[in-house]
Amino acid sequence: MNTQDDERLRRLLRQAIAPCRRRELDTDLWPRMLRLLGSRPAPRPWFDLALAALAALGLILFPGAIPGLLYHF
């Protein structure tokens, strides 16, 4: 197995599987995109939920921190 063998295989591959010819989009996909946006609600990332839960837990465990937080807001 050498570079020449690899090159022969590359050539064979190009002959067996030609480059894609149909690259143009025949239709406008925007109407389908709009339907998709309407039907698929944006998922809330689990990290955001975990962070919110952690913040709530922190406030429950340390209620004394609430006035301090309010002051900074």
Place this chain on the structure above:
Amino acid sequence: MDSDLLKRFALGDLDAFESLFREFQGEVYGWIVAIVRNPAAAEDLTLETFWRIYRARARFDPERSFGAWARRIATNAALDHLKTVRREPESDSAQAEGYAAVAAPDSAVCAEVRSAIEMAFRTLPARLQAVATLALIEQRTQAEIAEALGVSVAAVKSREFRAVRLLRQKLKRFGVEP
């Protein structure tokens, strides 16, 4: 590219998203169909790509190239698709039809060898298959592929090398000595 348009998109303006969609849908589709080689799947993946783009709009930096960002997301969507079709054996025929629909192979290669090459090629790991398709068949530059995959040019070279070696091993198993 209009930076105001990109800023409005990042803030969630649907009209700005529509403008970007209309401008880039053809380019994104062309890139995806080159990887998955199935026009119907490429249309669905174009929509999936723009869905991911819209979902991640807040993370987009309007100072960066929207086209390059879209291409990277499109590549990930195409890779996910390649991994899925590999797990579904019944989709082999549909995938093969896709190959026939987008490609006109050289008649000098006999049908048996061509079929063996296509089969071996489709069973390559998704990441290697994508690189091999783009580099060896579509003749895209390594820099272009590296940017779309979010890896270095050296990594692309390495994947291309591994794809060729693995393809040779698979072809030997199919009784073809290239």
